[in-house]
Amino acid sequence: MTALKLGVPSKGRLQDATIDWFAARGIRLSRSSQGREYAGRVEGIDGIELVLLSAGEIPRELAAGRLHLGVTGQDVVREQIPAWESQVEEIAEMGFGFADLVVAVPAFWIDVEDMADLDSVAAEFRARHGQRLRVATKYHALARAFFRRHGVADYRLVDSQGATEGTVKNGTAEAVVDITSTGSTLRDNHLRVLPDGLILRSQATLFAARNAPWDEEARGTRAELAARLARAPAPVAGGSA
Ligand SMILES: Nc1ncnc2c1ncn2[C@@H]1O[C@H](COP(=O)(O)OP(=O)(O)OP(=O)(O)O)[C@@H](O)[C@H]1O
Ligand SMILES: O=P(O)(O)OC[C@H]1O[C@H](OP(=O)(O)OP(=O)(O)O)[C@H](O)[C@@H]1O
Missing domain, CATH: 3.40.190.10 (Periplasmic binding protein-like II)
Known part of the structure; x- marks a missing residue:
């Protein structure tokens, strides 16, 4: 099964707020236990692989189709991707990183x-x-x-x-x-x-890459995620992981 690759910021304010945002929607993102390895785990939904990288590098990875989904600021997407709307789609404005x-x-x-x-x-x-x-x-x-x-x-x-x-x-x-x-x-x-x-x-936004390998599995995972995101978020207890 092809995992859907989700890129999230590897540090700083966008990372913490991103973790909280997904947690409020029943999806727990956590860094792998391998110390400084930039990978992580996703719990609460199957088929998603977490990739941690700099917010400034996420647009390039989306445009190249190496990530299916990515969280970063609208400013860096519009700056880095020519004709960005033909390359990525805005799935959700996240209400932080203004x-x-x-x-x-x-x-x-x-x-x-x-x-x-x-x-x-x-x-x-x-x-x-x-x-x-x-x-x-x-x-x-x-x-x-x-x-x-x-x-x-x-x-x-x-x-x-x-x-x-x-x-x-x-x-x-x-x-x-x-x-x-x-x-x-x-x-x-x-x-x-x-x-x-x-x-x-600008604000932090969940983007989907139009040119990523959207096979049947990845499409199924995206549909499941979209259904989750459509539900009202719950308050997060305990903050970020
Ligand atoms: N003071 C801030 N308040 C809110 N959002 C910010 C602030 N500074 C940066 N951001 C947002 O965070 C994102 C960070 O992009 P940037 O390219 O600086 O990230 P980076 O590659 O992780 O860089 P750095 O390693 O310098 O932090 C941008 O989308 C920007 O709009
Ligand atoms: O309006 P403010 O709340 O003061 O925030 C704006 C500052 O925050 C960011 O810098 P950051 O701290 O990320 O450092 P940078 O200069 O290395 O980008 C940005 O580049 C501004 O310098």
């Missing part, structure tokens, strides 16, 4: 009130410095598409895979595109979200 992908500028740029102002500042910046305004992000595709929609062209993206909000203070970028949840990281780094700079509202 994060807004936004454009933020230094708080002291009081003349920059919106994306149109950013466009003007970018043009001035180029005229004055002979180089384009730098925007630090790891969300290259989403940032580019958003800037294009707003007619902002005089900028260049600088790759930043972490601590992106620090790039402005460190002098490696003038603005950032990053996710914000409570807003405290932006605030602490003296950055301000542009009012029309919301690129995407």
Whole structure:
């Protein structure tokens, strides 16, 4: 029998909340007892194999069809998978992992009130410095598409895979595109979200891969899972495993 492969985040807040979410639906996910091995057990439903991996790698595995199902943020799916809707299907928004992908500028740029102002500042910046305004992000595709929609062209993206909000203070970028949840990281780094700079509202979502090997067994397991998910969730006693 072909197991249906389910990818869940291997650490952090998304992992704990994912475990709780499935537990509320009668499905217990637990890490294997082999210490640091990134595999686990699924109890409460047959035919599912648990694969633990970084939330940022789950989109790629879904797109390649190496996972049938996967839990990750909508932001990383839309960023990493071109024409994502043709590759994956959203089965359930999970109600946690909320994060807004936004454009933020230094708080002291009081003349920059919106994306149109950013466009003007970018043009001035180029005229004055002979180089384009730098925007630090790891969300290259989403940032580019958003800037294009707003007619902002005089900028260049600088790759930043972490601590992106620090790039402005460190002098490696003038603005950032990053996710914000409570807003405290932006605030602490003296950055301000542009009012029309919301690129995407993201949350953790259960995705299905359209190109995974959906044989009869895997389809049967998916139908069983879908029936479970359709029932009202129960409160979870004891939290995550
Ligand atoms: N502060 C936060 N609040 C809520 N959700 C967040 C927060 N930070 C990240 N996320 C979500 O969690 C997911 C993590 O993606 P990311 O690519 O950072 O994971 P990762 O590959 O595990 O990276 P890392 O190893 O740096 O944690 C994204 O979908 C993001 O929206
Ligand atoms: O709005 P807040 O609640 O402050 O959260 C937003 C921050 O959380 C994430 O960073 P994370 O802690 O995952 O570290 P990273 O910079 O390495 O991605 C994200 O990249 C922001 O920096």
